[in-house]
Amino acid sequence: MDRTRTPWERCVEFHGHECPGLAVGYRVAQIALKELGVERAQDEELVAIVENDACGVDAIQVLTGCTLGKGNLLYRDYGKQVYTIGNRKNREAIRIVVKSVGWRQELEKLGLDREGRIRFILELQEDDFCTVQKIPLEFPERARIYKSWTCAECGESVMEARLRVKDGQFVCIPCAGEYNRGW
Amino acid sequence: MDRTRTPWERCVEFHGHECPGLAVGYRVAQIALKELGVERAQDEELVAIVENDACGVDAIQVLTGCTLGKGNLLYRDYGKQVYTIGNRKNREAIRIVVKSVGWRQELEKLGLDREGRIRFILELQEDDFCTVQKIPLEFPERARIYKSWTCAECGESVMEARLRVKDGQFVCIPCAGEYNRGW
Structure with missing residues (x-):
């Protein structure tokens, strides 16, 4: 792993540009790794189920190591900012729901530029940004x-x-x- | 873009480990960029349609910039080593089919270890590895x-x-x- 770039820089490099949507996925991924107490998956140790295919999914791929090509990223086309991430080793899983009230309206009111909106999301208090819930997860079969x-x-x-x-x-x-x- | 790592190193970092499947996708992506005469997509400039979700798809994401989160990577579940990559700007598109005869049998016979198999794929002559065909492509709608x-x-x-x-x-x-x- 290249330690000379920050996790955010690695997300931006992969996605190709900075945007608020990427920042949302960045927060979700960092919170997931912290809550599960795990590192990025080298192989299929972690599983992510994402309920949208918006920009944030690229940050999920970069930071959790749950990628399309490894088969441990599952896309459910529900149009929801909901992410379920599980650890195959101890069968723990969490469901992260990005809040749609509060911070989004505040952000709208501030009228920031793209750079400012990204910074706002990256610096949000976790409780204001999302809810995190431990859930039982039926892990999908390995590739x-x-x-x-x-x-x-x-x-x-x-x-x-x-x-x-x-x-x-x-x-x-x-x-x-x-x-x-x-x- | 971080220029201190080779394209192959960037693919391995994203995928989490080295494997022959990743090398297949690496070759496909490099050939696609060369044939189309383009650089990695920062936004949705390029479109990739991949007909499998095996390891190589991660190299396609890293090198072409066609990613799940940008909506310019389309997955068709056909179980084929076929990749269509197009350039929205000039509407050019190519279809790359990884050959299933010749090099695969040769590789099998050689009985190399993982490292050797990867090197073999990375060093194959392009004509032995795949066919490349210009095709008309109906570009999908942008996200x-x-x-x-x-x-x-x-x-x-x-x-x-x-x-x-x-x-x-x-x-x-x-x-x-x-x-x-x-x-």
Whole structure:
């Protein structure tokens, strides 16, 4: 791990720019690691379930090590500022809900520029920013590795669990095409 | 951007560990940037459509700047080593298919350790590693911002486009519950 950059700088580098949404995810991730008493996941030690795909999710990936490519980041398309983070080792999990009242209205009133809004979020008192609740979590299965097969139509390789069948042969989902009557 | 670390080191730091899958994504991302003649996306300048969620996707995020939190990384669950990367500015797009024959069998035969397998992938000739094809791409809409509402049941905030209705009131998807007869 490169110690010459701050955690915030690492989030900004990954996301590509600074923004208030990134600051929200930064706060959530830092609070999650502190509450669970853990470090960033090198492998699949932690699991994060994020209920939106807004900017803050990039800070979650950078700081918790729950990433799309490791399979320990699960996206639920609920449009909510809710984050559940769990530790596989001791099965502890917390649910963090970013508050939608109080600080947001105050921030609106202040009329700050982007830089000021980011600083405001980064410096908010934790109690004003979110609620944190310990919850029981059913941990998802770890990432699995499947055998690969060749699609009989396009000739490209496909993982077994995503094969379909066409004219009695293995094909990929795009080559299988859609068949439904709109039900 | 921190110039003290190599692109590979930045991928490893983000992913949390070195592995052959990460090396595959690293090669794909480097080839994509070269072929399109672009730099990493600071905002949504580039779009990546990845047809798997294996380790390599983390290298795609780090090197192309197409990330889950920016909404310019689209995941299609096809289980294929296929990556489409496009440049919004000039509408150019390429489709990279990682070859499943040749180098994979050679690698298997060599019986290298993890470190050796990674090096093998990083040093492969591009033509042996993948095919690259220019394609027309229908670019997805940019990320939108919606108004938020409060769920009448749990009291949590929800983006408008994900609201459901229950007893005549706005609710979130988890509070709305499921109603279907298994069709």
